[in-house]
Amino acid sequence: MLKSDILLSKLDGDGILRLTLNDAGRRNALSEAMLADLGRAFAEAGNDPAVRVIVLAANGPAFCAGHDLKEMTAGRAGADRGRAYFSKIMALCSGVMQAIVNCPKPVIAEVTGIATAAGCQLVASCDLAIAADTAQFSTPGVHIGLFCSTPMVALSRNVAGKHAMEMLLTGDMIPAARAADMGLINHAVAPDDLQAAAMTMARKIASKSSMTLATGKRAFYAQREMTLSDAYSYASAVMVDNMLARDAQEGIGAFIEKRAPQWQDA
Structure with a gap:
């Protein structure tokens, strides 16, 4: 089973695996280490018959703030200005998103706080999503000259085209209630009810074949x-x-x- 300080893993008696992003100091950014841990965790869970459903949660005020921009900026130091490093990170991230889709176990995102850029992509890649009604979502790359092209892939497969384009072109924060109306998440619930709501759905699904x-x-x-x-x-x-x-x-x-x-x- 995965052993990591930044991605916690706990399997309960009903076959529900809770994977918890645990890098609150970096707003649970999808650093190279976090992406590697997520890739391993989904691969292991997919092959483990004891796992029936996966809940992806997060510790701290942010669910996931997307890529670690400080880490990516450091990658520019090479003679190629970072092309090889950026290609590596994009491939690693795309692999994780596809691992969620290809995992034979249903994956439920349990979203607190913000989910931005690749963090929004992470939510959109999960099969189901339940969020606190205080959560917010955005693809804000346009604010820093970087169109959220890879988040666009998951986003455009979950919400209507004009909703996706509005998020991508404006970079505006979307409140949980609107995210539910758009189809990005299934339900928005009170923060104190979030874990119970996600686990209730997980147990209902885990009871099936x-x-x-x-x-x-x-x-x-x-x-x-x-x-x-x-x-x-x-x-x-x-x-x-x-x-x-x-x-x-x-x-x-x-x-x-x-x-x-x-x-x-x-």
Whole structure:
């Protein structure tokens, strides 16, 4: 299991893994070390049958302020003015975001404080998100001459195009209530209720067949990049394979027999 001071990891008896960003002094920035830890954590969780759902939380007043700009500025020292280092960091960050999407376990963001730039990208990359109603979101790169191009990828796949462009072009802070209306997060709740709300959702999902969840998550992200015809062909094939799985047979049988299903996660 991951051992890190800046990313805490705790698995409970219901199979819910809490990953907690723990670098409050740097506003939980996505430093090179944080990105490396997140990449390892999602890879390990994806392969661990004891993990059923992942909750991504944060300590401190900020959920995540995006890339560590001081660290990135230091990377300019090379003869190439930082091109190789910047390329490395962008690849590392993009890999983490894709690891969340490709992880077979559902990932829920539990958002306190601000989530800006790549921190907003992190929230958008999670399958679900619940935020404190005091949380705020932005892609503020335009304020410093740096368009949030990589956050744009996740953002534009979660909210309508005009909402995404407004955030990207203005860099304005978006309050949690509006983020929920836009579809960036699922719910905005009182700060004191945040952890309970996230864990309630996590436990509800964790009670399902992990095979079914993995099948559905993989299919969801695959089909939305397809044409309508291709999506239906793909989803139909997924349904056929799913119907032949043991948990589908058990679940349907349990429904007909009016009893609780006994999942084998297969």
